[in-house]
Amino acid sequence: MELRFTKMHGLGNDFVVVDDTDAAIDLTPDAVAWLCDRNFGIGADGLILVRPPHGSDAEFSWGFFNADGSVAEMCGNGIRCLAKYVVDRGMVPSDADTLRVETAGGVRRIALTRDAEGALEFATVDMGEPVLAPADVPTTLPGDRVVGVPLPTDLGEVHVTCVSMGNPHTVIWVDDVDTAPVETLGPLIENDPAFPNRTNVEFARAFDDGCIELRVWERGVGETLACGTGACATLVAAVLGERIAGRAATVQVPGGELAIRWSEEDGRVYLTGPAAEVFTGLVQVADEDG
Known part of the structure; x- marks a missing residue:
């Protein structure tokens, strides 16, 4: 063909x-x-x-x-x-x-x-609106919302926030995005039994100026230069974890910048790029x- x-x-x-x-x-x-x-x-x-x-x-x-x-x-x-x-x-x-x-x-x-x-x-x-109910992300991790919940892995325990933007995301906050163990920890979490449909994995750092640095291990792909749903999920995680002031951020990924806003009026997330x-x-x- x-x-x-x-x-x-x-x-x-x-x-x-x-x-x-x-x-x-x-x-x-x-x-x-x-x-x-x-x-x-x-x-x-x-x-x-x-x-x-x-x-x-x-x-x-x-x-x-x-x-x-x-x-x-x-x-x-x-x-x-x-x-x-x-x-x-x-x-x-x-x-x-x-x-x-x-x-x-x-x-x-x-x-x-x-x-x-x-x-x-x-x-x-x-x-659309972010999905936070664990059963709908989906994840088997406990709580009404999975925000900063510990997850044991073969590389040690990490604290994760789980969000679905139509597909599952697991956000981890790190001190340095450049040295984050994306290629080793990413696939471990992607395929962890806590995520029945597997998951995308975000390694993020938030700054006081409303900027977020991000690297993403994409489910079924590996690390990519950008991930729109991952940037949206990370902004939601940043708001839930009170890591930024307000509900909007510039998300810096290896391939460039995305503007993300979580509207307080309608609860929906908007991505511009x-x-x-x-x-x-x-x-x-x-x-x-x-």
């Missing part, structure tokens, strides 16, 4: 994006993993299929897959890439200032900011029978 694709990224968190508005593409997990492989495929942190909505009032839905071929519920950087993809290709009206995308985590509303030529410059995504197109191409994907 010949597949036309576009390589895109949000602050270095990169994706293979494919137009599936005819809902005709069915990729196996192995095919997704091959496409995302940086040595033998195109190379990406995930793959996005742009699809028609499934009965909602959204303009589009998507299929979102991690680099290992597993399905993910939500991705803040990925959904901005989808927005840029459809806006820049004229798949939405030229005067549209909002876009709705149906995801496994619910319909997400995106405010569009265009440049003088009409291309998407940046997007503000309504990421850019998206970029890198290149387009054609790739031959082997049929399942080889």
